Amino acid sequence: MxxxxxxxxxxxxxxxxxxxxxxxxxxxxxxxxxxxxxxxxxxxxxxxxxxxxxxxxxxxxxxxxxxxxxxxxxxxxxxxxxxxxxxxxxxxDTPELIALRTNAIGLFETGRMDEVLRANVPFAFHASKAQDPELVADYLAMVRRAGPEQLIRQNRAIMARAxxxxxxxxxxxxxxxxxxxxxxxxxxxxxxxxxxxxxxxxxxxxxxxxxxxxxxxxxxxxxxxxxxxxxxxxxxxxxxxxxxxxxxx
The missing domain is CATH 3.40.50.1820 (Alpha/Beta hydrolase fold, catalytic domain)
Structure with a gap:
C-alpha cells in the first residue's frame, strides 16, 4: 500500500x-x-x-x-x-541567501531568535494574513517549539544542499x-x-x-x-x- x-x-x-x-x-x-x-x-x-x-x-x-x-x-x-x-x-542557495542565513544563525546563537522570527513574518505570510494575530501566534509558537538548535542545524543543511x-x-x-x-x-x-x-x-x-x-x-x-x-x-x-x-x- x-x-x-x-x-x-x-x-x-x-x-x-x-x-x-x-x-x-x-x-x-x-x-x-x-x-x-x-x-x-x-x-x-x-x-x-x-x-x-x-x-x-x-x-x-x-x-x-x-x-x-x-x-x-x-x-x-x-x-x-x-x-x-x-x-x-x-x-x-545563492551567495546572498547564504550570507542572510549565516547572519541569522549568528543571531540565533546569541539568543535573538524572536527578533529574527518577528522580522520574518511579513516574508512568511501574504500581507492580508500577516495581520492575523491568531495565525501569526500559531506560526511563532511552532518555530519556538523547534528552538534555536533546530533553526541553526536546518539552516546549515539548507545552505549545503545540492x-x-x-x-x-x-x-x-x-x-x-x-x-x-x-x-x-x-x-x-x-x-x-x-x-x-x-x-x-x-x-x-x-x-x-x-x-x-x-x-x-x-x-x-x-x-x-x-x-x-x-x-x-x-x-x-x-x-x-x-x-x-x-x-x-
Missing part, C-alpha cells in the same frame, strides 16, 4: 499540516515526518525517512520539505510514487507544484522552473497567498491535494491492471 508522507518546512511540525491531516487520513495511511528535526544534513534526513517507511511513497513537502522530497527522490527514485512540492525550490535541477528531467512520477503568487521566500519563478522541466507536472499559482500555503489557504490546498491524489490513485490502479493483464498472458 502506498503511504503519504508529509514533509514540513524549516523548523516546522505537524501544525503546518493540521488542516490537511483529516482529509488525508480519511484516504489512507499518512505520516508527518520528523526526519528534518533529527538529522544534520539533507542526505541524512532522506536516509532516515526512507528507513522509517516501507514501500512506495507519495511525498508532499512544503518549503524545506519539498527540498527534502527531492533529496529522497535523488536517493531512491524507485520508492517515490508521486510528489507534490508546495512553495519550494530545486535551486541551491542543486536538484538536474534531477528534474528524470522525474517521471506524477508531480504537483503549487506556489503562492505573493511568495517572497520561494517566488513563483522557482515553481515555474520546476514545472517546466517535468513534462507531466501540474502547476498551480494561488492568488492572494504567500509562503505558508497550508496555513493561509487550507481549503484550497485540500481541494488541490484531493483532486491530485485521485488522479495518482487512478494511475496506480491502471498500472496495476496492466501488470495483472500481462501476467495472465
Amino acid at each position: 502506498t503511504t503519504v508522507i508529509l514533509l514540513p518546512g524549516l523548523a516546522s511540525d505537524v501544525t503546518l499540516w493540521r488542516d490537511q491531516l483529516p482529509m488525508l487520513q480519511a484516504r489512507g495511511p499518512v505520516h508527518v515526518t520528523e526526519a528534518h528535526a533529527h538529522f544534520g544534513t539533507l542526505p541524512e534526513m532522506a536516509i532516515g525517512l526512507l528507513a522509517a517507511h516501507d514501500g512506495p511513497l507519495v511525498l508532499i513537502g512544503t518549503s524545506m520539505g519539498g527540498i527534502l522530497a527531492l533529496e529522497v527522490f535523488r536517493q531512491a527514485p524507485q520508492r517515490v510514487r508521486a510528489m507534490a512540492l508546495l512553495g519550494s525550490s530545486a535551486r541551491p 542543486d536538484s535541477r538536474p534531477l528534474l528531467a528524470g522525474l517521471s512520477c506524477p508531480l504537483l507544484v503549487v506556489c503562492g503568487e505573493a511568495d517572497l521566500l520561494t517566488p513563483p519563478e522557482y515553481s515555474r522552473e520546476i514545472a517546466a522541466a517535468v513534462p507531466q507536472a501540474d502547476l498551480v499559482l494561488l492568488p492572494d497567498c504567500g509562503h505558508l500555503l497550508t496555513l493561509e489557504q487550507p481549503q484550497r490546498i485540500n481541494a488541490l491535494l484531493g483532486d491530485w491524489l485521485d488522479r495518482v490513485d487512478a494511475q496506480v490502479n491502471a498500472e496495476a491492471g496492466t501488470r495483472a493483464a500481462a501476467n495472465t498472458r
Whole structure:
C-alpha cells in the first residue's frame, strides 16, 4: 500500500499540516515526518525517512520539505510514487541567501531568535494574513517549539544542499507544484522552473497567498491535494491492471 508522507518546512511540525491531516487520513495511511528535526544534513534526513517507511511513497513537502522530497527522490527514485512540492525550490542557495542565513544563525546563537522570527513574518505570510494575530501566534509558537538548535542545524543543511535541477528531467512520477503568487521566500519563478522541466507536472499559482500555503489557504490546498491524489490513485490502479493483464498472458 502506498503511504503519504508529509514533509514540513524549516523548523516546522505537524501544525503546518493540521488542516490537511483529516482529509488525508480519511484516504489512507499518512505520516508527518520528523526526519528534518533529527538529522544534520539533507542526505541524512532522506536516509532516515526512507528507513522509517516501507514501500512506495507519495511525498508532499512544503518549503524545506519539498527540498527534502527531492533529496529522497535523488536517493531512491524507485520508492517515490508521486510528489507534490508546495512553495519550494530545486535551486541551491545563492551567495546572498547564504550570507542572510549565516547572519541569522549568528543571531540565533546569541539568543535573538524572536527578533529574527518577528522580522520574518511579513516574508512568511501574504500581507492580508500577516495581520492575523491568531495565525501569526500559531506560526511563532511552532518555530519556538523547534528552538534555536533546530533553526541553526536546518539552516546549515539548507545552505549545503545540492542543486536538484538536474534531477528534474528524470522525474517521471506524477508531480504537483503549487506556489503562492505573493511568495517572497520561494517566488513563483522557482515553481515555474520546476514545472517546466517535468513534462507531466501540474502547476498551480494561488492568488492572494504567500509562503505558508497550508496555513493561509487550507481549503484550497485540500481541494488541490484531493483532486491530485485521485488522479495518482487512478494511475496506480491502471498500472496495476496492466501488470495483472500481462501476467495472465
